[in-house]
Amino acid sequence: MIEIQHINKGFEEKKVLLDVSATMLAGKTNLIIGTSGSGKTVLMKIMVGLMSPDSGSVLYEGRNIFDLDDKELKEIRTQIGMLFQGSALFDSQTVEQNIMFPLDMFTRKTRREKLARANEVLERVNLQGANKKFPAEISGGMKKRVALARAIVLNPKYLFCDEPNSGLDPQTSILIDELIYDLTKEYNITTVINTHDMNTVMERGDHIVYMHQGKKKWEGSNKEIIFSDDEDLNKFIFASDFLRKAKEIMMSEQKAI
Numbered sequence: 001m002i003e004i005q006h007i008n009k010g011f012e013e014k015k016v017l018l019d020v021s022a023t024m025l026a027g028k029t030n031l032i033i034g035t036s037g038s039g040k041t042v043l044m045k046i047m048v049g050l051m052s053p054d055s056g057s058v059l060y061e062g063r064n065i066f067d068l069d070d071k072e073l074k075e076i077r078t079q080i081g082m083l084f085q086g087s088a089l090f091d092s093q094t095v096e097q098n099i100m101f102p103l104d105m106f107t108r109k110t111r112r113e114k115l116a117r118a119n120e121v122l123e124r125v126n127l128q129g130a131n132k133k134f135p136a137e138i139s140g141g142m143k144k145r146v147a148l149a150r151a152i153v154l155n156p157k158y159l160f161c162d163e164p165n166s167g168l169d170p171q172t173s174i175l176i177d178e179l180i181y182d183l184t185k186e187y188n189i190t191t192v193i194n195t196h197d198m199n200t201v202m203e204r205g206d207h208i209v210y211m212h213q214g215k216k217k218w219e220g221s222n223k224e225i226i227f228s229d230d231e232d233l234n235k236f237i238f239a240s241d242f243l244r245k246a247k248e249i250m251m252s253e254q255k256a257i
């Protein structure tokens, strides 16, 4: 479990996060949602320790990452997998080299062991045989899958994904969502995803944190979100007439039961 406690962050005069507290549930798909500029990416950067807050704590199983020494921090970092926006693969390296990078950095495995592990994760994301391809030779969806394979190659306890669906067509988005969701369950990972994708929210949101103007406004499951009476959240989720009507129908069916 990851607990965010009273996080404040500003850039010069501008306050970007205001007393944000939230919990990322263990072994679940946790989503951070909110309009552009509401502070989701800054919050995620703080959660993984890439950025320091002005005040507040981020507890991994009760340990505040901002109180750890370098050795302890490195140990937590090896338990964190990250999927960045745009996949962030090394263009000059093959798929296999990209996936082996964390193994080269953080393990003392032999080349043979590293290759075996790379092949294992490649197979898990359905890309067996793509080892020698370069990023420029594969599609956007395949790049995401390579980036996911790289993110899970060290068997992480925590997985962070920043807008994993950006730039993908709806069908490929669903496949990537399914893959992240299945990996989360299969390996009991605590997954945190920044997303704008309403399909992800409704289908895969075990736990959802809604950010609005730098504050956490709501926290709950995809079952509860439909019945939330937070006005900003409703405007955000049910932005179209179609979705508003769907909500009304769901609410009236719920009352009838």
Ligand SMILES: Nc1ncnc2c1ncn2[C@@H]1O[C@H](COP(=O)(O)OP(=O)(O)OP(=O)(O)O)[C@@H](O)[C@H]1O
Pocket (backbone or CB within 6 Å): 011, 016, 034, 035, 036, 037, 038, 039, 040, 041, 042, 043
């Ligand atoms: N390094 C920085 N220096 C100054 N301002 C920053 C910096 N990083 C983020 N901000 C500001 O913080 C605010 C929140 O940004 P953030 O990227 O977290 O929003 P977001 O909710 O992730 O948006 P989006 O959904 O568009 O990615 C924005 O106003 C942004 O301009």
